[in-house]
Every structure is written in structure tokens, then in C-alpha cells.
Amino acid sequence: MWRSLLAFLSLCFVLAFAGGARAAGPCHTSADVWRDQALVNAVSAYGMEWAPFAATEWGWQAYLPLILTDLHTDCGPGTPIFASQLAGFQQTHGLAPSGLLDAATFQVFKGVWQERRPFVMARTRQECPDPPPINQLGYLVESEEHADRLTRLLRRDVLDAYRRLVAAARAEVPEVAADPELLQIFSGFRDPEADSARCAQQGNCDGLRRAVCSPHRTGTAVDLYVGQAPGLGVDSTALVSREYMARTAAYRWLVANAGRFGFVPYVYEPWHWEYVRPWDPSFAP
Numbered sequence: 001m002w003r004s005l006l007a008f009l010s011l012c013f014v015l016a017f018a019g020g021a022r023a024a025g026p027c028h029t030s031a032d033v034w035r036d037q038a039l040v041n042a043v044s045a046y047g048m049e050w051a052p053f054a055a056t057e058w059g060w061q062a063y064l065p066l067i068l069t070d071l072h073t074d075c076g077p078g079t080p081i082f083a084s085q086l087a088g089f090q091q092t093h094g095l096a097p098s099g100l101l102d103a104a105t106f107q108v109f110k111g112v113w114q115e116r117r118p119f120v121m122a123r124t125r126q127e128c129p130d131p132p133p134i135n136q137l138g139y140l141v142e143s144e145e146h147a148d149r150l151t152r153l154l155r156r157d158v159l160d161a162y163r164r165l166v167a168a169a170r171a172e173v174p175e176v177a178a179d180p181e182l183l184q185i186f187s188g189f190r191d192p193e194a195d196s197a198r199c200a201q202q203g204n205c206d207g208l209r210r211a212v213c214s215p216h217r218t219g220t221a222v223d224l225y226v227g228q229a230p231g232l233g234v235d236s237t238a239l240v241s242r243e244y245m246a247r248t249a250a251y252r253w254l255v256a257n258a259g260r261f262g263f264v265p266y267v268y269e270p271w272h273w274e275y276v277r278p279w280d281p282s283f284a285p
Contacts, residue, residue, distance in 0.1 A: 034081075038080045044059070068082075089108075114267075135284075136284075149187060151186065151187050154188040165258060176253065223272055224271050225271065226250040242269075
């Protein structure tokens, strides 16, 4: 019910300002062509009913930061420029350039994001990467570990990249600088044998609740604390949790900047990031 109300209010807001679109700044240029699509996107961003990851969801706010990054715009869903940029993306990827975010277009976005993860590409080839040799792993220090779920190890070149990422975030984002908990790691390297034992004990390695072959076995995957919705866990996949995280300053900075340090995201989990550069031999003992 509240989703429908949000969608209705969103539409009313956009309609109220549609008449002055040309005076509303660069996000509202091309309003003559893309105004109607902007109205539809404004509503569906909050109210579209769909199932991008099996379970039913409403709206696509949880994915908006990543979508905006690939559209190369800061303009929101209710703007003509968003619709125009989206149409360009659709045309580039062989879709009808409708300028409307729909399930088919999102599947293309998802494919683009997944292809940036070497681990996922290995899994499509039915490969499960081996863990790194123990001498390639380094220890986190206490201030880097999140108290909710302590971790200990990462591949040492990944740990160095993580530390440079955090230093930059603290220098560039006041919210991160003010809260030492943000960007702490609550899961890093996970030993495959320990993961298998936990799977057997808990019976939840079904590929949804827990991966049969986890990217954490590579020592290149990190789960970062980006904030948490009240009453929910640091890795809750509830839609309200993921939407909350997608709005945080820490997550939005990661979307825009983590690539500078070699990290790419997993779209469904705002906390999960993977280092995609090959092993740096300069970190060898």
C-alpha cells in the first residue's frame, strides 16, 4: 500500500514541475522529447512490481546508483536526461530505445555488471577458483575489522588496495571521516573447507542464501560496512535494507570511486566488492 502511495506522490511531484522543466536545469533539457518517459520512470522507480532476483520487489531505488554510473549522469529517474541517456544505453545494447527502465533493460545492466567480475566469468565456465597460497595472504588490523563479524585475512595486494581506498574515502567523504565503522570489513578471505563445513551444518548453500563456491575463497572479495537499516543486519538482503544502503554516502562513494582502486560491485549486495586486478608479484614474500 505504501509503495503505491509513494509512486502516486512521485507522479504528482513530477507533474507539478513538468511545466517548468526547461527552467529546472540541465537535467530537464530535451523535455519536449523525453517528458512522458520521465514521468513513467519517476513512478516505476518506487512502484514497479518485478522480480530481478527471484523474489518480488517494488521499484528500483536499490540499483539506482549503479544505473546512473553506467548512464554517465547524475540526473534522477524523473528527468528527461535520464530517459535520454537510458535510451542511448538501450540502443547500444540492441534494445528498443524506449527511455524506460524495464525488466529487460535491467537484465542487460546486470549482465554488464556481472561481466566485470572475473569470478563470475569463471563460474560460467563451471570453474571454481582455487584459494591463494597462504603466503599471499595478509592480516587485517583490528581497526579494519567490523565487530559484527570478525574476519582476519585478505590477499596482501588486495589488502593494500583496500587500505588506499579507505584512506581516500576518509579524505573525500565527511560522513566516512566521522565514522570509523564505515568501510570496515565484516568478511574477507574464507577458507573453502570451513565454508563447506558451515554449509553442511546449516544446509543453506543453495546458491541464493550462500554460494556453493564463494568468491571469498579467492581472498579478493570484501564485505564492507556501508551502514545498516534500523533493526536489520549488516548483510540483510531485505529490499528495505538494500535501499537504505544504496542511499548512504559510503556506498555512493564506492560506486563512483572503488574502480580507481581495482574493486567492482555485486549489484544485489551493496556491501560486497571484488578486487579484479591480477596478483601483484611485488607483494610476494
